[in-house]
Amino acid sequence: MQIDKILLSLELDGVLLSLTDAQLRSYLSKDVLPTHTLRSVFREFIDTKHGNTKRLYDETMRKITDDPLLDDITVTWLQRFYDSLDLAVNTKAIHMRNIRAVINFAIDREYTRNYPFRKFKILKEKTKHRDLSVEDLRRVRDYQGKWKPFSDCFILSFYLIGINLTDLLHAKKTSVKNGRLEYTRMKTGKHYSVKIEPEAQAIIDRYPDDELLVSFLRMYKNYDGFKRGINYALKMMRDDAGIICQDLTTYHARHTWASIAAGIDITRDIISEALGHEYGSRVTSVYVNFNLKKVDQANRKVLDYIR
Template identity: 40%
Template sequence: MATTKIYLDTRAVKPGNPARLKLSICHFRSRVLIPLEAKVLPSQWDDAKGKVIKHPDQMRLNIYISRSKEKVDSLLLGLANEGVLATCTIAEIKQYIIDILNPKLAETRAREAENKKKFSYQYKEFANKHTENTMKIYMHTYSRLSAFAKENDIDLENILFEDVTREWLSNFDAYLAKTSPSQNARNVHLRNIRAVFNEAISNEVTTAYPFRRFKIKPIATRKRSLTVDELRTLFNYPVQEYARVHRDMFKLIFMLIGINAVDLCHLKEIVNGRIEYSRAKTHRLYSIKVEPEALEIINRYKGQDWLINALDRYTSHQDFIKHINKALKKIGPMRRLAGRGGKWEIEPLFPELSTYWARHSWATIAASLDIPKDTIAHALGHGNSTVTDIYIDFDQDKVDRANRKVLNWVLYKKKSASYSVPKGVSRSASKGVSHSASPIE
């Protein structure tokens, strides 16, 4: 049989301060303390009688603690008579008692447990686990869900996972199509919803999964890569100084196997000839060998606190990317328009060019050189994170040779993976000697 006693917990309480009264429960040599809503000074507590003394509100407090103990004793007796007490753990007993002594808390906990089954609650919890930028993407989807729910008189805050059926998703997709004709753009929202379902299933919140029947079908998009000849044209095209700097950043991204611009901005150092970082988007670890051509660009744009000076010149990586992409779209032949004080007109070589094209271009050219798909996938971080991926290290040298082969073909028209100091690249760059830095405009 479990036993109970009122206990004044003076541990960690400074002299002269009141301590909290607690209900001590012993069960099979285990003990738990459950806090009561009462505090008194040690001089105001008679431990032998289990009563408050010399306190201006002692009558109310004694009635409160007496009734609390009676409730608990009654509960324990009932559990004992039902034969349940003998199989209860001390933690289970504690939870029973907390519910008895604080019904409002029990009600709140029950409500929270019910909320956790709801799609809306789990969606917001899932979004909040991510970085700020990723969270914004998920919450943008939630804003579209809210608009859809309002139009269709759906109580989004209270729907369960089981309510999100194949038909429900089809109707949501049709709603999105009114303002977003691009299926791929709509697929972003649908994949966000699917990610929440996957998380909820993993956490055993639900077994419902409408995506077994509702398929997200991507639509092939126009190419976002440059051919070898186009890359050579871009890399060697005569440009103004401001554009040369931004083109150098595009070249650097390409030479670092399509590194994301946000990760490029936040690189700190080169260690043993390599850059090593955790990608901001996926948190996957990367290790890329810095080839001499890339090192020459890095040395030209050294930063104060970072490897390159992008964040020395711009307020954020977003601002940096915006300026690069704007400059890339302005590379091309220029002609002055007719008329007095005529303006210059640019005919862009590649009107839609952006930093993202560097990554696609690297992968496309690597494939054209018959570099194995698994090597390309590993270079781009497209592994599946399987048990095999975790316990068997991929031969990083394969990726290094693949990148060298791509650079040799694009820069020097040589289809080999070997490196010798080519014309146009200083020997100091191949040895890692710093050059004077130029600012990014």
């Protein structure tokens, strides 16, 4: 019965026919049954994740066409997988880092001692800065064309200290407490508390919804549809001076907030706190509350600066 389960699992994973006789014997041998494969550990690892992070790891697993035993993964295997990806360098790097994280996960659980990344370098290209000038940010804010809902969505993200698009679109009305948006970021599970300034509230009021904070998500069937729509619209927006920014995406809101904050001498620690980056240690709730006040003041300064 156990052998039947193993064979069925291998067939469902699409790897049964690709196994050599020796590999199949290894799977079926009682002495080797506890041995883990890359895909089996991927599945276990993915079950510990949620939201976009879970989807990213799942995407990497789907690109793995074979299913080597953890002990059999070599630098040669890593290089062959890397070369099989018809993607940009930095996108390839994401998949390789995902595999590395899964192997580290396996090592921590003593599934293997094999660490092939010791001799494999993950290449990456320098990321282009994704921030708008203050002038272009004002042009997006003041845009009045047919893409207005998308420009409002972008600016609302900026006003809320670069809140991630999926978190903004799925935020509930009940998430607002005492004038603050309280939410947990889907990607990281980290809690955020952002004061809703009058400028942000004006946009929220413009797009009312019975359940959601704003009704942007109702424009499309699902989140992915809206994401494609807004990233297309942002690139198409133009005013009397022409196209505002040909490569504008929702990511620019977060980067632009950080760049403006740095430009008006808000300290790096406060910027890190505002963006949810980890630094130092938090030892008391008093310290956390102190930082929230500083973040509120920083956001107010940024919004005042662009007016």
